Amino acid sequence: MEAVLLSIATFVSTYSGGLLAVKLKNKLHLIMGFTAGVILGVVFFEIFPEIIEQIKERDIVPTGVMIALLAGFLVFHILEKAILIHHAHEGDYAEHIHPQVGVLSALALIGHSFLDGFGIGLGFQASPAVGLLVAIAVVSHDFTDGMNTIMMMLSHENSLKRAKVFLLFDALAPVLGVLATLFFKLPPTFLILYLGFFAGFLLYIGASDILPQAHMKKSSYQLMSLTVLGVLLIFVISRFV
Ligand SMILES: [Zn+2]
Structure with a gap:
């Protein structure tokens, strides 16, 4: 039940992240820096100890x-870079417009978001504490998933209307991921x-997606402090949850 309620938070987070990407362009890197810290904190202070x-x-x-663990890291590394190789080829035909590349990237993000929700549901199958902390990691970074969906779509010449439709799909994906985990129980x-x-x-x-994105334009001590703050926040929470 908690998992289903939290999946609504993933929806709100993804959708508002996408809408914010349209409006608030200058502060996004600070949010990303903080989010990266939150995610690292969840991995090291909650998931690893549970394992x-x-x-x-x-x-x-x-x-x-x-x-x-390594497969989880490499599968997403390879998927992401495979899409980038496709993007690089786009440069060779710069005069053409290929909105479908934006659509393909957005679809990859939607698949990833489904897995985010799946992770929350399975986290709750492990224990309520793990489920909650996984949900924090997911809800906080789903914000950037929403932002990325909008940016991918718009940077490949898709209309704002179409971008928002894909944002809606991306926001619904983690909800469906959580719901999917209600129909089976994984053995320990x-x-x-x-x-x-x-x-x-x-x-x-x-470490390899959000953090480099946060530092893409300019690194600052403020940005790094926010990352450390994200880690510390989860450390403190993990002492109590
Ligand atoms: Zn995600």
Whole structure:
């Protein structure tokens, strides 16, 4: 039930992130810097400790979880860069307009957002505390997912109306992801593998996607402080949840 309620928060976060991308262009990097810190905090202070605890409790060999973690990191790295290779080719035909590239990127983001919701649902299957903290990581960065959807669509010459339709799909995707997890229950061994996979996925988004985006125009101590603040916030929360 909590998972379903939190999925509504993912909807609001994604959608308002997209709308804000249209309006508030100058402060976005600060929000991204903070979000990256929040995500790193969730990976290191909530998901990793949960994985370690489960490994001890069930006496599991950690290799499988570590492979799942690396797979989570690499799958998204490869997906993202594969789309970039496509973008690079676009430069060769600069005179043509290819709105479908924007659509393709937005669809990739929508798939990712579905997985975000899936992660919340499975987090709750592990324990309410893990579910809640995964939800914090997802809700806070879904904001940037919404922003990216709008930016991808608009930068490839799609109309604002069309961009907003895709934003709506992207906002609905995590809700559907959460709902999907209500129809089955993963056995604990698979759950721990998924936690590993999701930690790798979040690590990639935080460290290799959002953080570089935040620093793209200009690095500042203010921006770095916000990242540290995001980490500290989750450290404090994780002491209580
Ligand atoms: Zn996301």
